[in-house]
Amino acid sequence: MKIILISVFLFVLNNIIAQNKYLSSYPGFGVEIKDKTVYYNKYPKDYRIYGNYNSFEEFNSIYPEQTLKSILSAKNFNWDKKNYDYLIENNPIKYETSNKEVYFELLSKLTFNSNGLSYSIIKYYVNTPKSVIPSCSVLVRKNKMWYVINPTGSLSKIFLMFNYLSVISLNAIFENTSIGVDKFDQQIKHIYLEGILSLTKAINSISSSKMTDEELKIVLEPLFNN
Amino acid sequence: MIKLILAILFLPTLLFSQGVDFEKFKGTPIKATFVKEISDERMFIYVDNGYDEAKNDTELIILKEKLNITQETFSPIYRYSYTEGITKVSILKYKVLTSSKTEKIFTDLFIKASGKWELVSDVKIKSKNVFYEVLNKIPLRFYKELRSSSNNPTQKEINTFKNLIRDSITNIIDIKKLAKVLEENKAILSKYLDE
Numbered sequence: 001m002k003i004i005l006i007s008v009f010l011f012v013l014n015n016i017i018a019q020n021k022y023l024s025s026y027p028g029f030g031v032e033i034k035d036k037t038v039y040y041n042k043y044p045k046d047y048r049i050y051g052n053y054n055s056f057e058e059f060n061s062i063y064p065e066q067t068l069k070s071i072l073s074a075k076n077f078n079w080d081k082k083n084y085d086y087l088i089e090n091n092p093i094k095y096e097t098s099n100k101e102v103y104f105e106l107l108s109k110l111t112f113n114s115n116g117l118s119y120s121i122i123k124y125y126v127n128t129p130k131s132v133i134p135s136c137s138v139l140v141r142k143n144k145m146w147y148v149i150n151p152t153g154s155l156s157k158i159f160l161m162f163n164y165l166s167v168i169s170l171n172a173i174f175e176n177t178s179i180g181v182d183k184f185d186q187q188i189k190h191i192y193l194e195g196i197l198s199l200t201k202a203i204n205s206i207s208s209s210k211m212t213d214e215e216l217k218i219v220l221e222p223l224f225n226n
Numbered sequence: 227m228i229k230l231i232l233a234i235l236f237l238p239t240l241l242f243s244q245g246v247d248f249e250k251f252k253g254t255p256i257k258a259t260f261v262k263e264i265s266d267e268r269m270f271i272y273v274d275n276g277y278d279e280a281k282n283d284t285e286l287i288i289l290k291e292k293l294n295i296t297q298e299t300f301s302p303i304y305r306y307s308y309t310e311g312i313t314k315v316s317i318l319k320y321k322v323l324t325s326s327k328t329e330k331i332f333t334d335l336f337i338k339a340s341g342k343w344e345l346v347s348d349v350k351i352k353s354k355n356v357f358y359e360v361l362n363k364i365p366l367r368f369y370k371e372l373r374s375s376s377n378n379p380t381q382k383e384i385n386t387f388k389n390l391i392r393d394s395i396t397n398i399i400d401i402k403k404l405a406k407v408l409e410e411n412k413a414i415l416s417k418y419l420d421e
Binding site (some may be wrong): 027028029031032033037038039040041043062063065066109110111112114115116117142143153154174181185195196197198199200201204 | 397
């Protein structure tokens with residue numbers, strides 16, 4: 001399992017490096033997030049959302065969670081593709097087999113506003129009768145609707161952080177606390193300056209030394225070890 | 227009939243309670259710094275022969291038509307485009323050959339609303355757009371110098387504040403910091419800027 005996990009990391013990292021190389025021909029302008037504030041939410045234990053919308057028109061998509069519910073509820077391709085800001089593939093089997101036993105267990109969420117858009121990153125488990133799969137979605141709100149997007153640039157790094165770190169680690173990062181793993185706790189100290197979180201530092205932070213298997217079990221998403 | 231009434235009453239209650247449910251998950255505000263890169267940004271440089279993307283820029287013709295300038299006297303330099311919320315924005319810098327055969331440089335702001343590009347002439351709107359404010363002042367060579375990872379020894383004044391506006395980890399240029407530096411260092415930087 002560890003080899004698979006490492007391969008996934010390398011694969012994703014390679015993609016990001018390639019992407020950054022491509023982006024180097026881009027202007028590279030940016031703006032500070034609105035009010036220099038991010039919002040971090042911890043969902044209650046075993047908080048579930050089900051696919052119980054009857055139509056796409058049933059909800060107003062005021063909240064990003066509603067788009068995740070809509071994905072679970074989608075009964076056809078025409079409905080499903082409205083949840084995404086990019087072209088998805090038609091998957092008739094998904095719509096035929098859609099049942100109430102599949103649900104998302106929501107774990108944590110980060111939200112912020114930048115350059116007129118709202119972004120939300122949600123970590124959750126996809127629960128089916130046969131499996132539990134860790135997952136993460138990056139959403140943007142535009143045209144009064146939350147859409148799932150294909151993250152690029154810094155958003156892809158936030159996606160990696162939420163996808164591969166455990167909830168305990170994420171809580172420690174955003175609450176400026178420790179988890180009892182010295183190498184990780186040192187990283188947290190470096191991403192705060194006078195009590196203010198540097199999200200840029202957080203998503204680019206690398207441990208000063210290699211962590212042991214026991215330490216990684218705490219730091220990384222536990223379901224990737226199963 | 228009673229069942230139907232109950233169902234009608236129950237459904238909006240369900241929808242309402244669901245919305246309220248998510249409202250409480252807005253999250254705790256945390257003070258943070260994060261300069262996020264601009265979505266969908268592009269820089270088309272028309273004066274560099276090797277820049278294929280600029281050669282194929284089909285929107286330049288549409289923007290040029292809004293300017294009421296003859297083709298013979300118009301010479302594009304660069305166009306920066308990006309998306310702000312759901313609005314597409316373009317800033318075009320170009321040269322015009324005047325009747326006295328001298329070249330004059332202009333910078334114009336365009337906004338794509340309802341699927342159509344419009345030239346912005348309202349000074350108040352222009353002054354509120356930080357990208358226009360910056361790009362109106364900086365010529366192409368200045369922009370290239372900002373993007374360059376190495377320092378040009380002949381442009382010491384630019385090098386001194388490069389690190390102030392660029393993120394040390396991501397190299398992203400904070401456009402608002404750049405606007406501030408240009409404003410506060412007008413005299414020192416005047417020789418590098420457009421009039």
